[in-house]
Amino acid sequence: METLTLLSPHFRRFNSPFPLLSLIRRSMSIKSHLTMASYKKTDSDEIPIAGTDNAFMGFITGKKKATEVAHSVWKSIIQKGDTVIDATCGNGYDTLALLTMVSDESYNGCVFGMDIQQEALDNTSSLLEISVDENKRKLVKLFKLCHSKLEDIVQETPVRLVAFNLGYLPGGDKTILTSPRTTLAALHAACKVLQSGGLISVMVYIGHPGGRDELEAVQGFASDLPVEAWTSIEFEMLNRPTAPVLVLIFKK
Ligand SMILES: C[S@@+](CC[C@H](N)C(=O)[O-])C[C@H]1O[C@@H](n2cnc3c(N)ncnc32)[C@H](O)[C@@H]1O
Structure with missing residues (x-):
């Protein structure tokens, strides 16, 4: 057993602690100790956190981005x-990261990818084409569809994780971007399809017009979830006010 000492960025917890997140919360106090036990990846209450310590420390020390923290948490879930x-x-990029996490040697696993822009889906297909073999690519199903309709594509399949990276397409049309209304509808839908032990991960960009309103909508949604069934937390850098904010919503 190994003990790390962590220093604090801003860390906000919406409701009651899930053990992993509780560990993180405690780690974010001015100076406290995080005990790293050897966790097994199971559906029980044992929480796999190997690797996340690196991402969290990198985030705290300014060497890693919130997206890397998100990917690290996804990998644990x-x-x-x-x-x-x-x-x-x-x-x-997130589709590819998710594909790497779900796929095994026998080509099991599935990533449903959604975007309202054909350009985004084409960019995603191109990235997958140069990054993974054809059999793996077949595990990704892309839909040109608003994410508020995500229940229509997954039907009865239990879903482990729903990832949102809000805002506009980097390098694309900045006027086409996510909006609080459809984001909230999608979050409600995500809650319904998510299996127990699953995670909704929301990266919110607040540097563009409307970004803060969308953050407030996500925060309001996450804050209202009943603590018996959900844990909602937020990572936000206090001294870089336009840095993206990561909201994680875990289904107990
Ligand atoms: C910040 S980008 C996502 C970045 C991406 N995850 C990656 O790894 O490159 C946001 C994307 O959300 C898409 N989008 C906007 N509104 C949407 C909606 N209602 N449903 C699905 N996608 C939407 C945009 O077209 C844009 O491509």
């Missing part, structure tokens, strides 16, 4: 063969 959703494909 996702199991091989899982079904997950990328609710905002964009240029496909």
Whole structure:
């Protein structure tokens, strides 16, 4: 057993602690100790956190971005063969990361990818084409569809993770971007399709007009979830006010 001492960025918890997140919360106090036990990846209350310590420390020390923290947490939650959703494909980086996490040697696992722009889906397909073999690519199903309709594509399949990376397509049309109304509808839908032990991950960009309103909508949604069934937390850098904010919503 190994003990780390962590220093604090801003860390906000919406409701009651889930053990992993509780560990993180405690780690974010001015100076406290995080005990790293050897966790097994199971559906029980044992929480896999190996690797996340690196991402969190990198985030705290300014060497890693919130997206890297998000990917690290996804990796701890996702199991091989899982079904997950990328609710905002964009240029496909998150889709590719999710595919790597769900796929096993027998090509099990599934990533449903959604975006309202054909350009985003084309960029995602191109990235997958140069990054993974054809059999793996077949595990990704792309839909030109608003994420508020995500229930229509997954039907009865239990979903381990739904990832949102809000805002506009980098390198694309900045006037086409996510909006609080459809984001909230998608979050409600995500809650319904998510299996127990699953995660909704929302990266909110607040540097563009409307970004703060969208953050407030996500915060309001996450804050209102009943503590018996959900844990909602937020990572926000206090001294870089336009830095993206990561909201994580875990289904107990
Ligand atoms: C910040 S980008 C996503 C970045 C992406 N995850 C990546 O790894 O490159 C946001 C994307 O959300 C898409 N989007 C906007 N509104 C949407 C909606 N209602 N449903 C699905 N996607 C939407 C945009 O077209 C844009 O491609």
